[in-house]
Amino acid sequence: AQSVTQLDSQVPVFEEAPVELRCNYSSSVSVYLFWYVQYPNQGLQLLLKYLSGSTLVESINGFEAEFNKSQTSFHLRKPSVHISDTAEYFCAVSVPRLGSGGYNKLIFGAGTRLAVHP
Amino acid sequence: DSGVTQTPKHLITATGQRVTLRCSPRSGDLSVYWYQQSLDQGLQFLIQYYNGEERAKGNILERFSAQQFPDLHSELNLSSLELGDSALYFCASSVEQYFGPGTRLTVT
Numbered sequence: 001a002q003s004v005t006q007l008d009s010q011v012p013v014f015e016e017a018p019v020e021l022r023c024n025y026s027s028s029v030s031v032y033l034f035w036y037v038q039y040p041n042q043g044l045q046l047l048l049k050y051l052s053g054s055t056l057v058e059s060i061n062g063f064e065a066e067f068n069k070s071q072t073s074f075h076l077r078k079p080s081v082h083i084s085d086t087a088e089y090f091c092a093v094s095v096p097r098l099g100s101g102g103y104n105k106l107i108f109g110a111g112t113r114l115a116v117h118p
Numbered sequence: 119d120s121g122v123t124q125t126p127k128h129l130i131t132a133t134g135q136r137v138t139l140r141c142s143p144r145s146g147d148l149s150v151y152w153y154q155q156s157l158d159q160g161l162q163f164l165i166q167y168y169n170g171e172e173r174a175k176g177n178i179l180e181r182f183s184a185q186q187f188p189d190l191h192s193e194l195n196l197s198s199l200e201l202g203d204s205a206l207y208f209c210a211s212s213v214e215q216y217f218g219p220g221t222r223l224t225v226t
Contacts, residue, residue: 034215036217042219043120043208043217043218043219043220044161044208044210044217045120045217046214046215046216046217049214090161092161094215103149103214103215104174105151105163105166105174105176106151106153106161106163106210106215107163108160108161108162109160110160111160111161
């Protein structure tokens, strides 16, 4: 079975400061890794994903995450945060499925609430 | 906009009642996934359909059922509702699982 641990439930940070949201996973097989963001009273938006290839993946709004297989981590980073980045961030894993049928289910961490202060 | 639509946005009902939540996946997507988000359980996978067939089942109660129709929209039926069923219910579609805006269910 797979599991995801988000090490920080809340991360307060000042505007324009760097931030790292930590995510560790457990799995005996290879997994796909995802970060989702949930703004207040909204659904989840896919921020970035790692399926294969380069271990560093980037989003269009300045976030990046690095897959580290030896440490089973997929930490999310941003060098300079904005007030608008205030949201809940969820790390998730999925076991690749062979053939057709869509992806397997996502297993989510408990979430990290990022609060950006002016 | 993810392209996934869910109706209704909000639903308030009483214990013991039955409700139906509806999801329309993105155009061309064959997969629909249902998730429940609650304060105590977090985000939990309920069930997946692919092209009309049940593909995977998660922590879905026996009081809950789902189906996917030939036009690929899906419905999640919740019956004999309890206070603890109050939650946000999301559906997602596509291989990357783009999420809809959710239905907030409140059971009183």
